[in-house]
Amino acid sequence: MATTTGQxxxxxxxxxxEPAIASAVAQRLAAEGWxxxxxxxxxxxxxxxxxxxxxxxVLDVMxxxxxxxxxxxxxxxxxxVPVLMLTARDDETDxxxxxxxxxxxxxxxxxxxxxxxxxxxxxLRRVERLREQSAPGSAEPPIVLGDLRIDRAQRRVTRGGDExxxxxxxxxxxxxxxxxxxxxxxxxxxxxxxxxxxxASGTRTVDxxxxxxRRKLGSDLIxxxxxxxxxxxxxxxxxxPADQDG
Numbered sequence: 001m002a003t004t005t006g007q008x009x010x011x012x013x014x015x016x017x018e019p020a021i022a023s024a025v026a027q028r029l030a031a032e033g034w035x036x037x038x039x040x041x042x043x044x045x046x047x048x049x050x051x052x053x054x055x056x057x058v059l060d061v062m063x064x065x066x067x068x069x070x071x072x073x074x075x076x077x078x079x080x081v082p083v084l085m086l087t088a089r090d091d092e093t094d095x096x097x098x099x100x101x102x103x104x105x106x107x108x109x110x111x112x113x114x115x116x117x118x119x120x121x122x123x124l125r126r127v128e129r130l131r132e133q134s135a136p137g138s139a140e141p142p143i144v145l146g147d148l149r150i151d152r153a154q155r156r157v158t159r160g161g162d163e164x165x166x167x168x169x170x171x172x173x174x175x176x177x178x179x180x181x182x183x184x185x186x187x188x189x190x191x192x193x194x195x196x197x198x199x200a201s202g203t204r205t206v207d208x209x210x211x212x213x214r215r216k217l218g219s220d221l222i223x224x225x226x227x228x229x230x231x232x233x234x235x236x237x238x239x240x241p242a243d244q245d246g
Contacts, residue, residue: 003062011056012057013052014026014038014039014058014064015039015051016060019062024185025113028113029058042065043066045053046075046078053079057072057083058086059072059084068085069101082104083105104123105205118197126196138154140152143179145232146234147160150175166213171208173190184225187207190230191205
């Protein structure tokens with residue numbers, strides 16, 4: 001992957017079948033000094049991704065050929081890459097499906113070009129942070145909360161001995177909540193810590209990711225504090241995040 005230090009020489013793939021939107025996004029990202037490729041349908045997008053090896057993908061859900069959800073699934077199997085999905089419908093079901101196939105974030109059309117660039121940059125900063133955390137010598141001990149085990153070194157999560165596949169964003173969200181179990185995190189705080197995006201307009205992104213986590217881990221671990229945010233509640237009898245093994 002191209003270095004994201006300073007976010008120069010970033011390679012971005014835009015998958016969008018509306019020429020006006022594709023052109024506007026391409027010009028805006030190119031103005032950041034990024035190398036941009038555009039695909040206007042699903043099958044060609046998968047091929048371009050394999051050849052181009054982008055650092056980030058901006059992907060429309062509704063595409064001719066195969067839809068954006070299948071494109072995302074195929075791209076992530078070939079080579080994991082951060083994906084920002086674009087959807088014309090403000091439908092949480094669509095958003096959850098997108099997160100389930102490996103998307104990291106989503107925006108609803110129409111959208112602000114400034115916000116799109118900011119979210120893309122935040123995704124890239126998160127990738128850089130993950131790379132630093134997984135570097136040799138940077139490993140931290142696992143967090144063990146009852147039957148939930150979060151291995152920070154290998155970025156693996158198990159519950160009751162069963163491995164749970166999480167996207168990079170889901171893993172970071174779970175880790176942030178688990179590191180301060182029982183502490184209530186506001187949506188705004190989670191958005192800033194996990195997404196590196198300090199704008200309350202994105203708090204629905206937090207809600208959708210929490211729902212996705214509950215579907216994978218069970219509904220009993222993350223408590224909703226209405227009007228405030230979320231807290232991870234360790235299983236009964238567990239003292240909390242200090243209970244770690246090495």
